[in-house]
Amino acid sequence: MPVPVATDTPLPFGHTTARSQWWAWASALIIGLGLLLRVVVWWQQRSIALDEANLIRNYVERSYGQLFQNLDYAQYAPPLFSVVVKACIGLFGNNELSVRLFPLLCSGATLVLFRQLVQRWLPLPFAALALASVAFGGLFIDYATECKQYATEGFVALGLLEVAHWAGRRPLTSRLALGLAALGAAAVWLSMTAVFVLAGMGLWWLTRSLLARDYRTTLRLVLMGASWGGSFLVYFFLLLKANAESTYLQQFHREYFLAFPPLSREDFSLLSGQLAGIADRAIGKTVLAMALAAVGAAVGTWQLLRRRDELFWLVLVPVLVCLTASALHYYSLIHRLTLFFLPLVIVVVFLGLATLATRRVPFVVLVALSLVVLGNQQRLRHLFKPFYGDYAEVRTGLEYIARHQRPGETAFMNYNVSPVAYYYLQLHTPPLHLRSVVLQQPHPSPTDLFEDAIGQMRQQGQGRVWLLYDRADESISTLAAAQGRILERFNFERGYVLLVQFAGPDAAPGR
Template sequence: MKPISTPASSAVSVQAIWWRRVAWSILALGLVLRGVIWLQQRSLYLDEANLLRNFTERSFLGLFRNLDYEQYSPPLFSVLVKGCLGLFGNNELSVRLVPVLASMLTLGLFFRQTRRWLAPPVAVFALGFMAFGKVFVDYGTVCKQYATDGLAALALIEVAYYVGRVRFGAREAGVWVLVGCVSIWFSMPSVFVLAGIGLWYLLQAWQRQDWRAIGWVLGTGLAWLVCFGVYYMLLLQTNVESDYLQQYHREMFLAFPPRSAEDVQLLLKQLGELINKTVGKTALAAGLAIICFPLGLSQLLRRQHFLACVLLLPIAACLAASALHYYSLMSRLVLFMLPLLLLVLGYGAQWLGQRHKWAAWTIATLAVVVLANQQQLRYLGKPFQSDYADVRSALEVVAQHQQPGDAVFAYYNVAPVARYYTQEHTPRLTLPGLTLQEAGPLPTKQDPFTYGLLTLQQQGAHRIWLVYDREDEGPAQLAAAQGKVLARYPVYRGYALLYAPTAPTSQ
């Protein structure tokens, strides 16, 4: 006998189908957006160029030790990217293939998890933030490990949902030793997620008074700890103890506990940045986060112990490591954590909306406005604008207009990118007379840019091209003071400039 369909149940069914279609549409658009931006082949930036130099200069085995040129990358990620270079050539598409695929898989996993744990309307909004948010789109399409960090985090949570929740024995321990150790070498922040997963298994075994399971969980955790210890000594210890890196990230280590008014201001700024990267930098976004996150936190701790462990503990562990100056809260380094924050926010919004209809409409309105402000869908039809200058276009302009005898100056911030396009990229860009300035101490108190230009003038250069990766007018003013500016070609967040020095200048 078939169940009788009532108008109310039919309406719910129609709504569920509608929300499901919206979610699938957002997923498809998010995947297409990443693919389009990847195909645009925008210029590499400084860190990408320095990282790729390691891959071209080293063997696969050489990637399992500290990298050069102030770069860090998990070895297994490095191996995958280097493999793409060998298979598909050294160009923007091949070097970013692993990250963009990781970003797409992360979006697919998040789609699956929001549908599992959130009500359809809330799941749609959470998915929209990840599908179209700038930080997810930007760092999901560059040759760095940030997208794979996010993939590793959600993949570990997905495995934990299916493996060992009812029984944790030798087979489950074997699976997790393998998965956990591989994930550590693939993505360092996965240790934060593994901590939450391990605690969940331990609590479950303790509640069942299953002493054998407790032994297997502890043994698995010990294997992870040994694996991470080896990883730390080989790849992290030097960076953690580096005075340069400690100073560079000083403002991005969590200021907790705050010991002064300045620390309180810094702490608020850091928490605001987490909100900014998750849901956007507006007062409405801050309000949405301030309302929903505490509610999600309390409800997960009370009702959803699995999610409390695998979402909240990794966040807490990351923040604790940052407070101890072991992990930076730089936006790209916490990319793995942002989907977890979105799930917590979603859970809080869901709980509030289920109890107060007015609250559901208020939160939905806030989410629509915030999401509309943050989305990046306009880049389906025009070049993506990241936080970095289009150095490649500036170099191409110089190559097009350069005359025999022209000198080309790439100061230390541009030099790695210029080296990549003139020495490593396939095909290579031809730039005769190119000077690549190395970073490092100078035999003078002049700033590096001025020193490099004056050195070229001393050597008798009659026409000098400058390639600059900022909108700062300082280099253009310096060129005008030293001679006559002959041409200037603006590019995104930078420019190429040609000038003729009036006479050689002594330093």
């Protein structure tokens, strides 16, 4: 008995309304502004961050083949992502625009794919609101313009969903199965989280074939799944296992592993905080936003569990598999690692709200509440105002030192700043030039602190020293004032630069 192919069955609440054309135009405007916002923020060229600097250094120092090994400088990225970024550096030079080009393109493609997804599965008003959450959400904008793999993972996830939707409406011929096997096997090398989406796709197709007793298709699906699983196992044991099971990373991500099942009051508190964090990143952090996210997610999840249709397998199952991996301490829910499934969470939430809108809650009330929530997520002001992520604008501080440093003055960069300084002084095209600079290297000793370095410079008879600090707190300023005299200060986003006149090695500090 052949497997029945899926059809585009409209949702119970339908798409057709008197204002459908208006909502279609609204969606087009949202996607246009979302794409423009990403390009503008990318063109602003904010400073390279610490992890970006360490990742780019791997791309400069390694061959393409060596990118399929564990990376140096405490970095990880899928090999195919690394290959593409290294190629961009080779083609366009080593600068903020080139290293962030691939994430930008992936984020833009994600937005286009998400529009197709929500307009297929949600009523147009709720599709437009869901689209705005992805178009203007701060996390999506941040990683659309950062040299890290998270925007790429979002693109791969939605791209696989689109492939699944297309392939699910066709008989699984041997040729199609072979193409899907190759696509899935390659996807895990571009995005680690592809395995979660592939799990939903495979289970959907396998369930349909078993129910239809189409054993020829079932055999093809098993072989296809074996190619996906085999590719992931090679990837896992080659690149992931050592890092995933390392004591350091287990401790670092301890509070980001899903606290399920909660066995204590602390577990309940941690679990509620983790779920609230996901709701914050998907919808907003206000009480109203949290309430809408909770209600929408509960109703949407119930609808999908009850229907067990395409949406259940392709949207809900990948999230559930990811949460299971997190509960087993194999996947962290730190904010950047949730970006790939946030669009899926948004779909579930707005599916729940759309369901309520056709039943007990007035439609106009839910739309108004959704607009209030989305007001917390907008980033359109960054079309005219620089966008800053979670990191200091170290480049601005370095440029200030380069303009004002005089002969005999030394610039000192502590180990948190050194990788970024190294990038701009040695790898960037064109590089910055400082007269004299000391880059402190990371050291396992707990006593290797800023204070020790300052003491060493005083003992060495250093006179005027430039200090660059990538935090907004005043700890280094206070320390410098106790050890010498601050002659000049320059503040930049999330940090500051000091020019300090140190006393001689035998003089009392502060004099």
